[in-house]
Amino acid sequence: MQLNTIKPAAGAKHAKRRVGRGIGSGLGKTAGRGHKGQKSRAGGYHKVGFEGGQMPLQRRLPKRGFKSQSLKFNAEINLSDLQALAGEEIDVLTLKATGLVPELAKSVKVILSGSISRKVTLKGVVATKGAKAAIEAAGGSVVEA
Template sequence: MELNNIKPAEGAKHAKRRVGRGIGSGLGKTAGRGHKGQKSRSGGYHKVGFEGGQMPMHRRLPKRGFKSHLLKFNAEITLTALEALGLAEVNLVALKQAGAVGELAKVVKVINTGAITKAVKLSGIGATAGAKAAIEAAGGAVA
């Protein structure tokens, strides 16, 4: 192999479409832009959502609602799911390893859904008032 014999891979290079170069090319005269009008002219186009001067949809409809971008860092776990884990001590790392909460979760809270019979010690995890009462009734603790 010599430097003067190196070629690009087959099919890697192809000729660019040259518009406005005569009728034989198939893209002469109007250069594939049709006839007249705003879209046929250079620099002639409109912004996204433009409706010809009519009040656009995104301005006709009312603004409504709000969704916090921080919600993806919050997670919750039920008493039933906590029972199913079968761990004596539960923290954020243990919940992530078990797949009970998402990998992005930073704040986890136990909610009072279902029942719990095993004693579970929570560390670094919140709990609702009802869930805390149920955990303590089962002999567990919320730190």
């Protein structure tokens, strides 16, 4: 085998269909475009979703909201969950181990819901203004890493 004798396998390549080359070709005259109308003309076509002037489907249907893709990485816990936890130092790993937040969670926020009466130290866990005040009133602290 030499470089000048290499060719594709039989049947691998086929000639491109040539339109508008006379009656005998089977695709002469209108060249497979039919008769008249926008689609038969050179350069004439419509935009995506165009329905001949009728209100397009994507505009007839109502708009629906937005679901954040980062939502699954954020978690919330309340003060009563912290009250029930054993131990004084609480971080994201502790919360994952106890099953209070999902394993996927990257950031955790404590919200002001329920009450806390024991001292806890939050490390790497964010708290809302009200929750932070409640934790500090109970003698605890919030250390944001």
